[in-house]
Amino acid sequence: MDSIRIFIVEDEPSIAQTVQFTLEAEGFATQHFSTGAGCLAALEAAAPSLILLDVGLADGNGFELFGRIRRLTEAPVIYLTARDAEIDRVVGLEMGADDYIVKPFSLRELVARVRAVLRRVDTGAAASAGTNEVFQLDTVRRRIHYHAQLLDLTLHEYRLLETLLSHPERVFTRSQLLQRGWDNPDHRLERTIDSHIKSLRSKLHDIKPDADPICTHRGVGYSLMPES
Numbered sequence: 001m002d003s004i005r006i007f008i009v010e011d012e013p014s015i016a017q018t019v020q021f022t023l024e025a026e027g028f029a030t031q032h033f034s035t036g037a038g039c040l041a042a043l044e045a046a047a048p049s050l051i052l053l054d055v056g057l058a059d060g061n062g063f064e065l066f067g068r069i070r071r072l073t074e075a076p077v078i079y080l081t082a083r084d085a086e087i088d089r090v091v092g093l094e095m096g097a098d099d100y101i102v103k104p105f106s107l108r109e110l111v112a113r114v115r116a117v118l119r120r121v122d123t124g125a126a127a128s129a130g131t132n133e134v135f136q137l138d139t140v141r142r143r144i145h146y147h148a149q150l151l152d153l154t155l156h157e158y159r160l161l162e163t164l165l166s167h168p169e170r171v172f173t174r175s176q177l178l179q180r181g182w183d184n185p186d187h188r189l190e191r192t193i194d195s196h197i198k199s200l201r202s203k204l205h206d207i208k209p210d211a212d213p214i215c216t217h218r219g220v221g222y223s224l225m226p227e228s
């Protein structure tokens with residue numbers, strides 16, 4: 001099953017192992033790189049949800065690496081820094097990192113920061129989707145308007161549409177949709193995604209019969225296509 005993937009770029013094996021163990025125990029998938037070069041190479045092929053980036057790496061400084069990471073992904077970055085100096089924080093945040101954690105840190109703090117950044121990124125994406133003129137997403141009241149009409153959605157239909165709206169044109173697999181929309185995702189439920197999508201489509205169709213904004217990608221999943 002797909003889960004949230006976190007890249008850990010850290011050259012100190014003991015820290016890397018503890019962080020990796022902790023995050024996996026929390027249900028995240030992780031991948032560890034002891035060099036910046038290893039992380040950059042992996043980013044060519046994979047898109048993590050978040051990157052934990054050690055500022056002091058053997059093959060370069062994390063702040064420099066950050067710029068190169070940004071050219072490959074928009075994934076949020078949390079710096080792991082051993083230097084508790086104000087200047088590092090300012091430079092780090094000015095360079096666009098989403099947060100920083102000063103070593104030594106507690107594992108509980110680490111998990112809390114990771115979750116907070118992931119939540120913020122999610123909300124940000126949803127907020128920008130909210131300005132879409134075809135759909136208006138109101139995450140506070142859990143409501144979605146389609147062509148200015150309020151959709152009468154079940155909880156799962158709402159969450160499916162909210163997920164698709166968070167990244168228009170991105171293809172979500174059934175497993176990813178399940179992971180984001182269900183409180184107890186179980187891969188046996190994957191097929192039920194199809195029937196929820198079907199009823200969602202029919203509700204959209206009732207409002208605008210000549211449009212079909214949800215795209216089916218056979219054997220893969222679904223995406224949302226902007227209407228022209």
Ligand code: CA
Nearest residue numbers: 011054056057
């Ligand atoms: Ca280091």
